[in-house]
Amino acid sequence: MADVPKDLMDQITRLEELFVVPTEKLKEITDHFVNELTKGLSVEGGSIPMNPTWCMAFPDGYETGTYLALDMGGTNLRVCEITLPEEKGEFDIIQSKYRMPEELKTGTAEELWGYIADCLQQFIEYHHEDEDLQALPLGFTFSYPATQEFIDHGVLQRWTKGFDIEGVEGHDVVPPFEAALAERGVPIKLTALVNDTTGTMIASAYTDPEMKIGCIFGTGCNAAYMEECGSIPKLAHMNLDPSLPMAINCEWGAFDNEHKVLPRTPYDIIIDKESPRPGQQAFEKMIAGLYLGEIFRLVLVDLHGNPDCKIFDGQEIPKLKKAYSLDAGFLSAIEEDPFENLQETADLLQNKLSLVATKPELELIRRLAELIGTRAARLSACGVAAICKKKGWSSCHVGADGSVFNKYPHFKVRGAQALKEILDWPAGKGKGRNDPIEVLPAEDGSGVGAALIAALTLKRVAKGQNAGIRDPEAMLKCGVTK
Ligand code: BGC
Numbered sequence: 001m002a003d004v005p006k007d008l009m010d011q012i013t014r015l016e017e018l019f020v021v022p023t024e025k026l027k028e029i030t031d032h033f034v035n036e037l038t039k040g041l042s043v044e045g046g047s048i049p050m051n052p053t054w055c056m057a058f059p060d061g062y063e064t065g066t067y068l069a070l071d072m073g074g075t076n077l078r079v080c081e082i083t084l085p086e087e088k089g090e091f092d093i094i095q096s097k098y099r100m101p102e103e104l105k106t107g108t109a110e111e112l113w114g115y116i117a118d119c120l121q122q123f124i125e126y127h128h129e130d131e132d133l134q135a136l137p138l139g140f141t142f143s144y145p146a147t148q149e150f151i152d153h154g155v156l157q158r159w160t161k162g163f164d165i166e167g168v169e170g171h172d173v174v175p176p177f178e179a180a181l182a183e184r185g186v187p188i189k190l191t192a193l194v195n196d197t198t199g200t201m202i203a204s205a206y207t208d209p210e211m212k213i214g215c216i217f218g219t220g221c222n223a224a225y226m227e228e229c230g231s232i233p234k235l236a237h238m239n240l241d242p243s244l245p246m247a248i249n250c251e252w253g254a255f256d257n258e259h260k261v262l263p264r265t266p267y268d269i270i271i272d273k274e275s276p277r278p279g280q281q282a283f284e285k286m287i288a289g290l291y292l293g294e295i296f297r298l299v300l301v302d303l304h305g306n307p308d309c310k311i312f313d314g315q316e317i318p319k320l321k322k323a324y325s326l327d328a329g330f331l332s333a334i335e336e337d338p339f340e341n342l343q344e345t346a347d348l349l350q351n352k353l354s355l356v357a358t359k360p361e362l363e364l365i366r367r368l369a370e371l372i373g374t375r376a377a378r379l380s381a382c383g384v385a386a387i388c389k390k391k392g393w394s395s396c397h398v399g400a401d402g403s404v405f406n407k408y409p410h411f412k413v414r415g416a417q418a419l420k421e422i423l424d425w426p427a428g429k430g431k432g433r434n435d436p437i438e439v440l441p442a443e444d445g446s447g448v449g450a451a452l453i454a455a456l457t458l459k460r461v462a463k464g465q466n467a468g469i470r471d472p473e474a475m476l477k478c479g480v481t482k
Pocket residue numbers: 142143144145160161195196197216218219220221222223251253284
């Protein structure tokens with residue numbers, strides 16, 4: 001960066017001070033995280049919800065049957081039909097994607113459930129024309145924080161990821177969903193309401209017995225792991241066998257909502273303030289794909305207005321001023337620019353923002369993308385390390401999915417390096433391959449994972465193990481299980 005003038009260099013140094021998270025800080029965050037995970041399981045609770053999900057077993061690879069899976073994502077609605085054959089760890093899948101209209105995210109609850117039921121109806125009519133169907137069991141991946149008294153129940157705690165539909169928070173989402181299906185006569189029985197992280201963990205464990213944690217690093221950010229019922233004080237009143245497993249949807253996006261340890265920058269504070277739910281999802285807002293581009297944009301707008309440095313000097317920045325106009329893909333593309341002169345970055349700025357940048361400005365922009373992407377990866381490692389520390393796991397596999405994990409350059413290796421620093425692994429480790437704790441690309445959690453959880457639930461009901469099942473009789477009437 002020899003050619004960067006002093007005013008810009010000073011800004012780069014300032015940004016590094018703001019965004020670099022040193023090893024000691026990572027360790028401090030992780031230790032606080034461990035305490036907060038425990039607190040979330042206590043009767044009093046904490047800011048991390050630590051929701052018991054009533055998914056109470058890992059698959060053994062021999063689950064069988066045909067299941068539907070529905071994934072209500074941010075951009076798409078995906079419906080799958082999954083068949084688990086006799087062969088261990090195998091599956092067949094057919095699927096259809098439907099666009100999730102942007103207006104739905106801020107529309108009414110009725111519109112939401114109606115739209116989803118319409119998609120399911122279309123799917124069934126298309127794939128099962130003229131068949132006389134008994135109710136097909138459905139695993140519904142609903143990737144928002146929901147408290148579950150039963151596996152086929154879920155009270156939405158709060159919308160995340162930019163959703164803001166009135167009249168859903170604080171209510172069980174299952175009855176209105178089932179009512180919309182019933183109105184249309186769609187032969188489906190919701191068997192399990194599933195979080196994407198739990199689905200990811202279970203799908204990955206179907207073929208890899210070392211899998212202990214499922215993570216999503218995508219539009220949102222979260223993890224699930226398998227706890228023992230005896231370590232969940234808030235379920236003590238249910239007198240469950242303490243050795244039984246229980247998948248916990250951590251909802252770790254809410255970590256440090258009270259702002260005790262996370263090194264928030266002024267930009268993070270703006271993101272929070274302007275979001276539909278200020279004060280919520282403090283950790284998620286520093287890591288998840290929905291926010292990375294916005295953090296970047298806010299820094300550039302700030303630098304443009306800063307009299308101490310001249311960035312995009314003399315240019316108007318109307319496009320850059322538009323909130324949420326840059327996504328994580330924009331940062332990825334900058335970090336992936338292979339050219340010494342950052343030509344691709346220059347083209348991106350020109351095409352997307354109508355801005356002309358000098359070479360030193362391009363250098364600053366590249367560094368800024370690196371800083372934001374690296375911070376996200378390093379902070380995410382604190383969550384993984386905290387679960388492992390809490391459980392005393394010195395080695396395991398973690399299944400991860402989501403656009404940031406899969407597509408953001410260097411995210412995996414930066415996360416692995418941070419895990420090494422936090423957990424004091426010896427030299428040679430921290431590269432992501434063959435590390436004691438390895439974060440690996442997961443199997444399809446919201447498809448196969450949700451189907452497996454439906455299968456595991458029916459298997460449990462068939463054995464008369466009805467903990468966390470609202471209506472075992474109705475469940476017995478659907479699907480075929482062994
Ligand atoms: C939601 C979680 C979800 C995560 C990843 C968060 O915003 O609260 O339930 O697992 O996003 O999709």
